[in-house]
Amino acid sequence: AQTVTQSQPEMSVQEAETVTLSCTYDTSENNYYLFWYKQPPSRQMILVIRQEAYKQQNATENRFSVNFQKAAKSFSLKISDSQLGDTAMYFCAFMMLSGAGSYQLTFGKGTKLSVIP
Amino acid sequence: DAGVIQSPRHEVTEMGQEVTLRCKPISGHNSLFWYRQTMMRGLELLIYFNNNVPIDDSGMPEDRFSAKMPNASFSTLKIQPSEPRDSAVYFCASSFAQGAVGYGYTFGSGTRLTVV
Numbered sequence: 001a002q003t004v005t006q007s008q009p010e011m012s013v014q015e016a017e018t019v020t021l022s023c024t025y026d027t028s029e030n031n032y033y034l035f036w037y038k039q040p041p042s043r044q045m046i047l048v049i050r051q052e053a054y055k056q057q058n059a060t061e062n063r064f065s066v067n068f069q070k071a072a073k074s075f076s077l078k079i080s081d082s083q084l085g086d087t088a089m090y091f092c093a094f095m096m097l098s099g100a101g102s103y104q105l106t107f108g109k110g111t112k113l114s115v116i117p
Numbered sequence: 118d119a120g121v122i123q124s125p126r127h128e129v130t131e132m133g134q135e136v137t138l139r140c141k142p143i144s145g146h147n148s149l150f151w152y153r154q155t156m157m158r159g160l161e162l163l164i165y166f167n168n169n170v171p172i173d174d175s176g177m178p179e180d181r182f183s184a185k186m187p188n189a190s191f192s193t194l195k196i197q198p199s200e201p202r203d204s205a206v207y208f209c210a211s212s213f214a215q216g217a218v219g220y221g222y223t224f225g226s227g228t229r230l231t232v233v
Contacts, residue, residue, distance in 0.1 A: 035221050043206060044224065045208065047198065047222075047223075063215075103214050105210075105221075106162075108130070109159045110159060
């Protein structure tokens with residue numbers, strides 16, 4: 001079974017600064033996908049960024065970027081120029097093709113990020 | 118696109134009562150997932166459907182839980198009888214799976230269930 005570990009239950013960052021959230025995973029698969037989801041106080045789960053395991057290039061989405069280290073099974077999220085609206089729970093997730101042609105997401109426990117004005 | 122629609126947004130019920138949560142996935146998505154979120158256990162996959170067929174229900178905690186997907190645009194999660202430990206936020210999510218390409222899920226806003 002795949003596992004996803006987020007070792008930082010809580011983090012804080014000053015507005016406009018940069019913060020990195022850690023994530024490690026365990027799998028014997030070679031083809032998979034990794035995601036970061038954001039859950040603000042509204043509880044809506046919002047997809048932040050997606051990485052394909054077969055791509056060596058790290059994914060970026062505006063102020064959000066990842067550091068994907070496949071051999072180390074590490075997938076960290078960097079948020080640059082942090083904004084108050086980035087305050088949320090962040091979940092790292094692993095996805096692989098399961099039986100019957102469907103994809104299953106496994107989530108980490110989450111990191112609560114607070115952006116301080 | 119209205120996104121994944123869940124109802125109700127909040128539900129408060131008494132122990133022993135039947136509870137039905139509803140989900141309308143995004144049109145064209147062929148996979149649907151039910152998750153439960155609690156502080157203690159995080160996000161847990163309860164069951165998922167592919168092309169309206171239940172694929173894996175190993176996450177359903179007990180026989181009190183059941184889920185159906187009668188057509189591509191509607192799914193229900195039922196708890197009968199409900200217990201206080203069922204109190205959680207229940208999310209529905211949908212996605213489109215084609216071949217070897219995996220896309221992220223789109224989540225609904227969740228239903229916060231409180232069983233008193």
